[in-house]
Amino acid sequence: MNLADGLVFVSDSRTNAGVDHIATFRKLHLFGVPGERLIVLQSAGNLATSQSVVSLLRQRWGSEQANLHNAATLFDAAGLVGATLREVLQRDQGATLCQGLDLGCSFLVGGQIGHETPRLFNLYPQGNFIESSLDTPYFQIGESKYGKPILDRALHHATPLEQALRCALISFDSTIRSNLSVGMPLDVLVYRRNSLAVPQGFRIHDGDPYFERIRAQWGGGLRQLLGELPDVPGQYWD
Numbered sequence: 400m401n402l403a404d405g406l407v408f409v410s411d412s413r414t415n416a417g418v419d420h421i422a423t424f425r426k427l428h429l430f431g432v433p434g435e436r437l438i439v440l441q442s443a444g445n446l447a448t449s450q451s452v453v454s455l456l457r458q459r460w461g462s463e464q465a466n467l468h469n470a471a472t473l474f475d476a477a478g479l480v481g482a483t484l485r486e487v488l489q490r491d492q493g494a495t496l497c498q499g500l501d502l503g504c505s506f507l508v509g510g511q512i513g514h515e516t517p518r519l520f521n522l523y524p525q526g527n528f529i530e531s532s533l534d535t536p537y538f539q540i541g542e543s544k545y546g547k548p549i550l551d552r553a554l555h556h557a558t559p560l561e562q563a564l565r566c567a568l569i570s571f572d573s574t575i576r577s578n579l580s581v582g583m584p585l586d587v588l589v590y591r592r593n594s595l596a597v598p599q600g601f602r603i604h605d606g607d608p609y610f611e612r613i614r615a616q617w618g619g620g621l622r623q624l625l626g627e628l629p630d631v632p633g634q635y636w637d
Contacts, residue, residue, distance in 0.1 A: 400567065401519035401531040404560045405592040406509050408600075409567045410441050411541075411575070413582035427586040428453050430460065430467045431597035437510040437590055438467050438476050443541030444504030444524065451487045452480065452504070473518040474530075477508045481526035505540045510590070517592055545577040546570030560589055565613060568603075572614045585610075 400407040410427040424446060430438040440456075442449035456479075459466040470476040484506070491502055503524035511517040519531040521538040531538060536556040539547060549570045554563060564587070574581045588600035603610050 400537040400554065400563050401509060401517060401556075402536055402560065402563055403557050403592070405594075406439070406511075406517050406519065406588075406590040407560060407563045407567055408439050408441060408507075408509065408586075408588045408590075409564075409571060410586045411571065411581045412584050412586060413580065414446050415580055421582070423584070424450075425586060427588060427600065429588070429597065429600065430456070431510075432468070433597050434595050436468075436512040437595065437597050438470075438473070438512070439507075439509050439588060439590075440480065441507040441540065442504055443506075445500075445502045446504075448484070448487055448491070448502050449504040449506070451491075452483050452506070455483050455487070456480065470512065472515055473508070473510060473512055473520065476510070476512070477520040477522060477528050480506055480508050481522050481528060484522065484524075485526040507538055507540055511593070511595065513595075517590070542574055542578050542581050546572075546574040549573060560591070564589060568610060568613060569617050572610075572617065 408427055412423045412425055413421060414424050415421045426442045426449075428440040428442070430440070440453065442453070456467055461468050465479055467476055467479060470479055484504070488502060505524050506522040507519065508522060508528075509517070509519035519538060520528045521531075521540065522528040533556045537550055537554055539550075547570070550566060553566050558566070568585070571581070571585055575583070583603070583605045585603040586600060587603060588598055590596070590598060
């Protein structure tokens with residue numbers, strides 16, 4: 400989420416190659432220099448591809464070639480991630496063992512560099528990307544359809560960070576309840592506009608007291624509201 404007060408990132412950590420092969424891998428990746436830049440990557444799709452991209456970006460951090468440490472703007476950083484993604488795909492797609500496999504993955508790239516305003520980009524599997532806007536202040540990658548209606552109804556560019564984070568967590572709860580490919584723990588990072596801090600973020604595990612409290616209150620509130628809606632007109636039954 401790219402909001403007036405800053406940025407909010409939430410990722411689940413479940414990967415699966417079928418219902419009998421489920422594992423936990425971090426999908427939120429942090430690059431930063433306190434007081435200078437914060438760049439956050441979120442990944443979805445083929446795990447081998449996304450891990451290769453992130454590993455190359457970390458390996459090249461601080462080198463003489465173009466890298467996330469010397470990118471002048473977030474736009475340049477997004478372009479660099481896209482170029483690295485295409486590099487990995489070109490390297491791996493020709494392998495005989497990979498024929499017929501979907502190696503594609505997608506990324507969200509957000510953060511702030513210097514005095515530039517915070518920005519957020521959605522990178523497609525082909526390496527091209529679009530940027531968030533006042534009208535579209537958030538992006539989702541991976542499984543999105545179950546939690547998206549909550550964000551569409553409740554989230555706006557002016558939404559305060561704390562409320563936006565609650566909205567994101569409830570959106571994830573709805574997705575987790577309806578889709579086995581999304582699961583705990585959740586990785587959370589909140590960045591306050593122009594702070595140029597590099598927050599460490601927080602991991603929410605199963606049984607987290609706050610998460611359990613809001614998911615129970617949300618479910619109970621929905622049931623109560625459903626019971627308080629106006630009676631169905633008689634012609635609806637005919």
